[in-house]
Amino acid sequence: MNAEIIAIGSELLTPQRIDTNSLYLTEKLNQVGFEVVRKTIVGDDRVRLADELRQARNSSELVITSGGIGPTLDDLTRDAASDALGRTLVFDPSVVEQIEERFRRFNRKMAEINKRQAYILEGAEILPNPNGTAPGQYFQDEKGILIILPGPPRELQPMFEQQCLPRLLKLDSPDKYFTATLRVSLMAESEVDERIGPIYSAEARVATTILASPGDIQVHLRAKAATIEEARDIAEALALKVEAELGKPVYSRAHEALVNVVARLFRERQLTVATAESCTGGLLAETITSLAGSSEYFRGGFVSYTERAKIDTLGVPAGTIRDHGVYSAETAEQMALAARRKLDAALGVGITGVAGPDGGSDEIPVGTVFIALADQTGTTVAKRNLGGDRERIRGMATLVALEMLRRRILGIE
Secondary structure, eight states: OEEEEEEEOGGGGSTTOOOOHHHHHHHHHHHTTOEEEEEEEEOSOHHHHHHHHHHHHHHOSEEEEESOOSSSTTOOHHHHHHHHHTOOEEEOHHHHHHHHHHHHHTTOOOOGGGGGGGEEETTOEEEOOTTSSOOEEEEEETTEEEEEEOSSHHHHHHHIIIIIHHHHHTSOOSOEEEEEEEEEESOOHHHHHHHHHHHHTTOTTEEEEEEEETTEEEEEEEEEESSHHHHHHHHHHHHHHHHHHHOTTEEESSSOOHHHHHHHHHHHHTOOEEEEESTTTTHHHHHHHTSTTGGGTEEEEEEOOSHHHIIIIIOOOHHHHHHHOSSSHHHHHHHHHHHHHHTTOSEEEEEEEOOSSSOOOSSSOTTEEEEEEEETTEEEEEEEEOOSOHHHHHHHHHHHHHHHHHHHHHTOO
16 A cells, blocks of 8 residues: 655755654554655645645555644645645634643643644544644545644654554555665765675565665665565565675664664673764764763763873873874874773773864875774774765764774674
């Protein structure tokens, strides 16, 4: 059965906001036998949205919208759905009572404009929203199903899980889907595809998607079968072949980000880490501490951005910098040793280099980064020549450091 997702909101058409709801919905729909054939983003325009709803309803059995059901005048999903389906909006006083009760719990008075959220598509079921004021709607007729959901993920996800999935599971779908995911570090997309293309192209029951971002590749293997168990077996069998081909760079089969994998290893091995950063400006420490509970394994970090800070704060020997340079393997090594020693950590990381756009030389061009690891067995230093702008160089250096940590903990070369 086909499904389409329409994300609504003019803010989603700007660089500042990303539609994450469609990723969540796609995963859940695949699990219950719906194939998402199209995703669309539509701004706050009643006519365009109504046209999009008509087109989607004509081509797919299930249409899901997210967003545009708040109380303000630019929340137009209800009105557009009424236009597209030719059904009136009916005012439901019980919805107003629920919204008023929510405001009372927070000792606030409901604004009159919130009553707009009580207009329900004629014939639709109300999907209560315990996490917000906007109720969802579930409508079904001879053409198919329209589900209207709120935009905030903390409202959309529980509403879909608790109220929509049980309804969809009752439908008789001939196909089930399962997606196996592999995360791959520090490989180029073209190299990944060149190596695994002959493997996945030989399996007609699996649709393969390769998603690339700097330093991180995601391989999605989506299998279709009569049962979810059969689809899982097909996808996992192919994933094992792909993993065997790619080898050590595969760092996760559970759709985890690299920092999550490293954090789990810290916990499992009861290890601690400290950082000393220069060109990354604390980005590695920020990435590690972005996870809740990181105080369990992160001892602290230094941003020794200047030569003087490396000498005075960390204790890097002035002779090391004089003889080898501030951007050198020797300086990175001393930074890692100092971080480990000063904060009594099992592992120390030191990063120094040139993030640009200025500051490079013929010997040390922009993008040259030295990353050192120190533990009780000794030190390891990697030199990387990272391309791109300042943001990309800093981000890639952080990923390289995380991958070095993963491999050091697991004993991988």
